[in-house]
Amino acid sequence: MLNDEKRTFRDTVEGTVNAPHDDIVRNIGTNIRRQLPQVQLYPPNKYKVALLLGGPSLAKAEIPKGYRIATVNGTHDWALERGLRPSIHMMLDARPFNARFVEHPQDYCRYLINAQCDPSVFDALEGGRKSASCWNGTTKAGGRLSSAGLALALVPLDCCTPWAFDT
Numbered sequence: 001m002l003n004d005e006k007r008t009f010r011d012t013v014e015g016t017v018n019a020p021h022d023d024i025v026r027n028i029g030t031n032i033r034r035q036l037p038q039v040q041l042y043p044p045n046k047y048k049v050a051l052l053l054g055g056p057s058l059a060k061a062e063i064p065k066g067y068r069i070a071t072v073n074g075t076h077d078w079a080l081e082r083g084l085r086p087s088i089h090m091m092l093d094a095r096p097f098n099a100r101f102v103e104h105p106q107d108y109c110r111y112l113i114n115a116q117c118d119p120s121v122f123d124a125l126e127g128g129r130k131s132a133s134c135w136n137g138t139t140k141a142g143g144r145l146s147s148a149g150l151a152l153a154l155v156p157l158d159c160c161t162p163w164a165f166d167t
Contacts, residue, residue: 019094019116027094028115031122036134039112049087052079073101080104091117099124107131 017024050067052058052075063069068087071079076089085108091098092114099120102111111125111132125132 017094023118024094024116027118030119031113031115031117031134034122034134036122036132039133047087052086054078073098076101076109077104080106085109088112090114091121094118096120105131 047068048064048066049070050061050063052061052069052071054073054075058075058078063084069079069084071086071089073091073093076086079086085106087108088110089102090112091101094116096118099118102113102121102124105111105125109131113121113125113132113134115134122132
């Protein structure tokens with residue numbers, strides 16, 4: 001890279017996905033036919049959000065009073081088991097066994113599900129009627145599929161931004 005080139009963090013992140021390319025393409029084709037609402041941009045609001053991303057540090061998580069909660073994958077049910085109410089839940093992973101993460105959908109929670117997720121995820125959300133919105137951050141880069149942010153730890157930042165949460 002030349003010194004005068006400006007590159008962002010996202011320009012330098014590379015990775016691979018954990019599902020076969022053909023499965024992801026098939027999932028996207030199936031899910032976009034559901035005609036669910038797409039994630040929309042919203043004006044800024046007063047809310048702050050706590051991102052629950054999982055891992056060992058989750059056991060020590062303290063949610064400041066007044067914060068909205070955003071969950072990913074298994075942290076949705078982890079939060080529910082502790083009496084916490086996620087405002088939004090995000091999923092990106094295309095593997096079918098991840099539908100287990102939305103087996104207990106809540107009417108007050110907004111589900112932001114990537115179009116590459118297995119259709120069983122949308123089915124678990126009653127076909128998307130449980131406040132599901134679809135987003136597609138998947139692109140083909142360098143012959144490989146890569147996703148917006150690539151790591152699920154980055155995706156919530158992308159998803160919270162349209163909802164105008166202060167992360």
